[in-house]
Amino acid sequence: MQIPKINPIQNYVIVGGGTAGWMTAAILAHSLKHLKVNISLIEAPDIPTIGVGEATIPSFVDLLAFLRIPLKDFIKNTDSTFKLAIKFENWRQNNHNYWHPFGKIGNQIDGLDFYQHWLNHYAQQGQFQFTDFSPAVHLAEQNRFYAPRPGEKSNLSASAFALHFNAALVADYLKSYSLNLGVTHISDRVEQVNLSPSGTIKDLTLKQHGNLSGDFYFDCSGQAAVLINKALRVGYQDWQEYLPVDTAIALQSKAHQAPRPYTRAIAQPSGWCWQIPLQSRTGNGYVFSRDFTSPEQASDHLVEQLGEQNCLTEPRQVRFRTGKRNKIWYKNCLSVGLSSGFLEPLESTSIHLIMKAVLNFVQSLPDKNLSEATTNEYNRRMDSEYLNIRDFIIAHYCLSERTDSEFWRCWQHAVIPDSLQQKLALFKNYGRLQHNPDDLFATDSWYAVLTGMGLMPTGQDPLVARSNTNMIEGALKDSYQALHRSAAEKLSHADYLAALLNKQ
Ligand SMILES: Cc1cc2nc3c(=O)[nH]c(=O)nc-3n(C[C@H](O)[C@H](O)[C@H](O)COP(=O)(O)OP(=O)(O)OC[C@H]3O[C@@H](n4cnc5c(N)ncnc54)[C@H](O)[C@@H]3O)c2cc1C
Structure with a gap:
């Protein structure tokens, strides 16, 4: 049997120099450095980047490790702070808050999810919230930070973290990283x-440099989607019927003296506001639907909330269309970042999707004989990523008990996708969750959000009866106290940052 020869791709062309473009360049340059490929990145000097996108999830820290970027150097150069969780304020009801923390919450007991034991205890005693057993929550509540060492066994070792950063500085950082690895x-x-x-892309005509050809192209041109939409005409699935928010007002304000180690997501009459603390400033935004308020009203509302004297920039309007490209990879073009789709920033997932898009591509690396089977499998995996995140975000809204504005009332009769309805139905039964290996959000994330939004199962897992209730009660009390005590011994977030950045 004759095995066909590899016909390697030599020339990769990336269009766009925002977060997506430079992350793509960095991941490709690092992953393919032994293949001696050429990578060029074209960036229009007169088209600005979107300039938002400053909160991440822990996979971003994993990416830095994969790229061999020292965390300290990155934090120093990108105005970063640490992020342990998102605090959801006023989502279920006004004056009700809950946490979606990173890291694990409790451990399995007698082979059963910790959630089931917590639920049984809660049903009997009404004591402790589920996230009271999250190390990250104890740190966040006390404004402290600690990064567990790999393999460490301590009360806080199940904590995990991500970063908040300045998007423009990150693009600059990844640009010099990529240029050092030979990207043009x-x-x-x-x-x-x-x-x-x-029907494949042959070459690109540039305004000044004439024609440039490649074997494979990455569309990182943001909402312009110059390759995947304008040239290749790949359509877009609009998910606005599920997620009606379509606009954000972004605004920077003065830094807090002690930056919080978490993102705040504060529900508002027509949407929600983000607050992302950096070392030198705070990023803010109001995400809303134009069906319920105007950009002018939203701007005024945001400025009023922050106090005019604290604002550093003028309010800036960003419009978006929630949804996903029908085929993220089509022929010799992969769309990455905003050109491939957009899910609102509630769970800070877009930068993760950029990273996944490129890492999955590297795992499915084609040669010049592009295979449809490879492309189809890649698109299936990315579709699944998008759908799971979409459902997770919808769950934050559709479970709200708020009826105090037209926006929140509309959620009482919202269209819920079948996939989410099935997840919620299963959970309502015995508090069980679907197992989906492609789901970014682990079971603890779903438990935290569903419980935080007040959804309780109608029955309990019968297996919980195998465990000794008194023993569980004692274990819960000990665990809560140990977490609280251990967190209280750690440095404040501000001191941790100062110690890290001043260290030689
Ligand atoms: C309101 C809002 C808040 C967000 N918050 C978060 C968050 O907290 N966390 C998160 O993970 N994500 C967030 N995101 C998403 C995040 O901002 C984007 O995923 C990320 O910035 C990637 O953008 P991009 O690089 O695809 O596009 P852009 O930043 O728009 O970059 C597009 C690039 O393409 C170039 N370009 C365009 N046309 C051409 C052309 N014809 N020729 C050459 N170059 C061209 C431009 O010059 C630019 O360099 C948010 C998004 C929005 C809208």
Whole structure:
């Protein structure tokens, strides 16, 4: 049997120099450095980047480790702070808050999820919230930070963290990282995309540099979607019927003296506000639906909440369309970042999706004989990522008990996708969750949000009766106290940052 020869891809072309473009360049340059490929990145000097997107999830810290980027150096150069959790304020009801923390919450007992034991205890005693057993929550509540060492066995070792950062500084950082690994940067605008008779991208016509051809193209051109939409005409699935917010007002304000180690997501009459603390400033935004308030009203509302004297920039309007490209990878083009789709920033998932898009591509690396089977499997995996995140975000809204504004009342009769209805139905039964290996959010995340939004199962897992209730009660009390005590011994977030950045 003759095995066909590899026909390797030599030339990769990336269009766009925002977070997506430079993350793509960095991951490709690092992952393919032994293959001696050429990577060029074209960035239009006169088209700005979107300039938002400053909260991440722990996978971003894993990415830095994968790229061999020292955390301290990154934090120093990107105005970063640590993020342990998202605090959801006023989502279930006004004056009710809950946490979605990173890391594990409790441990399995007698082979059963910790949640089941907590639920049984809660049903009997009404004591402790589920997230009272999260190390990250104890640290966040006390404004402290601690990064457990790999393999460490301590009360706080199940905590995990992500970063808040300045998006422009991150693009600069990843740009120098990529240039050091040999990526070519072309400052120019793509004016035309030229297709071959088979419908693949043949080359690009640039305003100043003439024609540039590659074997494979990454569309990181943001909402313009210059390659995947304008040239290849790949359609877009609109998910606005499920998630009606479509606009954000972004605004920077003065830094807090002691930056919080978490993102705040504060529900508002027509949407919600984010608050992302950096070392030198705070990022804020009001995400809303234009069906329920106008951009002018939303701007005024945000400025009023922050106090005019604290604002550092003018309110800036960003519009978006929730949904996903029908095919994220089509022929010799992969769309990454906003060109591939967008889910509102409630769970800070877009940067994760950028990373996943490129890492999954590297895992499915094609040669010049592009295989449809590879592309189809890649698209299936990315679709599944998007759908799971979409359902998770909808759960934050559709379970709300708020009826104090038209926006919140509309959720009482909202369209819920079948996939989420099935997840909720299963959970309502015995507090069980679907197991989906592609789901970014682990069971603890679902438990935290469903419980935080007040959804309680109608029955309990019968297996919980195998365990000794007194023993569980004692274990819960001990665990809560140990977590609280251990967190109280750690440095404040501000002191941890100062110690890290001043260290030689
Ligand atoms: C309101 C809001 C809040 C967000 N918050 C978060 C968050 O907290 N966490 C998170 O993970 N994500 C967040 N995101 C998403 C995040 O901002 C984006 O995923 C990320 O910034 C990637 O953007 P991008 O690089 O795809 O596009 P852009 O930043 O828009 O970059 C597009 C690039 O393409 C270039 N370009 C465009 N047309 C051409 C052309 N013809 N020729 C050459 N170059 C061209 C531009 O010059 C630019 O460099 C948020 C998004 C929004 C809208």
